[in-house]
Amino acid sequence: MKLLVRADASVDIGMGHRVRCQALVHAFTQLGWQCQFVVDRRYQAFASPDDCFIGGQSEQDSIEKKVAKKEGKTEFLSLAQQADLVILDHYDYSADDIAQLYQYQTNLLVLDDMNDRGEFPAKWLLNPLQQDYSKHIEFPLVGSRYALLRPAFQQLDESQSSPEQLLITLGGTDPLALTLPILNALLVSNFPTKYIQVLLGANAKNADQVIHFCRVNNIAFEQGLADVTPLMKQAKMAISAAGGTLFELACIGVPTVFAQVADNQTRSLQQHVPLNWCRSVRFDNIVEDVRQQRVKLLVEEVNRHWLDIEWRQEASKTARSLVDGEGANRVAKTINSYFSAP
Structure with missing residues (x-):
């Protein structure tokens, strides 16, 4: 059976789409499927050589970009049909694009976060948040039990530990370059550097400056780790972007102050912050001049909860109850059974 995944990654797009789709690819591969990513040629620097590339290279003006995007979508229709x-x-x-794609391939799984594109048809719809979709979705897969986590989050070691670190992880690309100003603000607030652990994505903005800052101030850092679970297990709290990492931190039970860096993270925070295992500060809808004020607010939230043992214990318990790490396997087995049915 052949599976195609249409997803892109870049500094502006982030790595979240690619990462969660890789979790699905791993699960489907375990079931014997042949899987391949289909990627816009403009983003091949963030892709794998085994991917299928579509569209043009142009990044010059808006008209050329639109033409390249349209060409890529048209090219993908014929691939999807096969x-x-x-x-x-x-x-x-x-x-409308999804409806057109559905005409070429009815065995379509759409991954969604915001539920803001209007009605469209699909065989399956996956959203790790509780959302209502129209009757045009044949099999909706909604809720945190379908959160797509990497294989390392399955069957986690439940042994007792006493985490001590504050993990700072702003996603694969840190699109707003928040890591360095957050570190500066933590030091100004006299947060002890021995408890800080920085995790940088392989393509993080200002990575060289962050690494230099960490070395000068004796702050632990890692970059481009394939398996982030050991660092998350050592975290008493985290400062994190609110993409797919939200579900990873929940799975391990790490109370977190989230920095919202993209609009598509709005609904996940709207659903998770009221559960009282996390807090959030929004950065994506403000001008850069205001950003430092928000950084200060975020650090104040961290310091407020760092020594609140009761809150952290309850937050950790709540978080772990939400995500079990089996979402990708659950989705793959559900869809595979559809094809296996007599």
Whole structure:
């Protein structure tokens, strides 16, 4: 059986779409499927050599970009028609684009976060948040039991530990370059550096400056780790972007202050912050001049909860109850059974 995944990654897009789709690819591969990513050629620097590339190279002006995008979507339609299953995880596909894709391939799984594109048809719809979709979705897969985590989050060691670190992880690319100002603000607030652990994505903005700052101030850091679970297990709290990492931190039970760096993270925070295992500060809807004020607010939230043992214990318990790490396997087995049915 052949599976195509349409997803892109870049500094602006982030790595979240690619990472969660890789979790699905791993699960489907374990079931014997042949899987391949289909990627816009403009973003091949963030892709794998084994990916299938579509569209043009142009990044010069808006007209050329639109032409390249349209060419890529048209090219993908013929590819989709030849597959057994297509997974679409892409905000650049409108409801009309998805409807057109569905005409070429009805075995379509759409990954969604915001539920803001209007009605569109799909065989399956996956959203790790509780959302209502129209009757045009044949099999909705909604809720945190379908959160797509990497294989390392399955069957985690439940042994007791006493985590001591404050983990700072702003996603694969840190699109707003928040790591360095957050570190500065923590030091100004006299937060002890021996408890800080920085995790940088392989393509994080200002990574060289962050690494230099960490070395000068004796702050632990790692970059581009394939398996982040050991660092998360050592975290008493975290400062994190609110993409897919939200579900990873919940799975391990790490109370977190989230920095919202993209609009598509709004609904996940709207659902999770009231559960009282995390807090959030928004950065994506403000001008850069205001950003430092928000950084200060975020650090104040961290310091407020760092020594609140009761809150952290309850927050950790709540977080772990939400996500079990089996979402990707659950989705793959559900869809695979559809194809296996007599």
